[in-house]
Amino acid sequence: MSGKIFPTAQDAENAFYEALERCDLEGMMAVWAEDEEVVCVHPAGSRISGQDQVRESWAKIFAGGPRARVRTEQQVAISGMMLAVHSVFEVFTLPGKPETQPAPAIATNVYLRTAAGWRMIVHHASPAPAQAQAAARESGPKILH
């Protein structure tokens, strides 16, 4: 599908959020493992399994084109030899519209070390309640292991 190699899970995560911000479908799918049982849960959405359904879901999300900037905050990273798990707050901002900021999300991202480098295998995002937003902005990245 794609020749991109991500040497670390963090490289895959960076590419994921870059593709999300740019609404770049090919860039997004290059991050995902070529596995039929990848799992994706968009905020307030159901569980989506399989490459085709995951691609379709991102195509719908990206249809309107880029609007929001996205950055991750307060990362907790757990790393094994084959799997890495990152818990992050996804903070969205609309350039030029400080009064209408989208709600942040909480995401659990799981990366698998494949023959073609690290790839995303699970993305589970859910809306962060209002009180979480301040907390997300208070502290920097954390590394667990």
Added chain:
Amino acid sequence: MSGKIFPTAQDAENAFYEALERCDLEGMMAVWAEDEEVVCVHPAGSRISGQDQVRESWAKIFAGGPRARVRTEQQVAISGMMLAVHSVFEVFTLPGKPETQPAPAIATNVYLRTAAGWRMIVHHASPAPAQAQAAARESGPKILH
């Protein structure tokens, strides 16, 4: 904290849902890794980090005592040497009240192999939208790796 040893991630998951169903706080906390940076997201909740806050959140949830039965469905399991990730639907039922069933949740559970067996290190649950409920009931467990 607890002398319980879970030889597999699945053993830890079974104990997690047994404790959840029984509102057994000590049983629940025996499943969690003794790590300050464990991460827990309850459905529609914010991210909770650290043993003390995770314990406190379960104590609140368990305060009313056992009510619902819980089972998991449609498991996707990804296993490494040190980490295991299970994606499941959590299906709740209120005995004797078939007309008022709680909404299911989608959970991403991450287990870490510690010196004291497998322990939960991340639990991220979010409400499953209505259309997910039928899908969750359609199929049995799936093993990914």
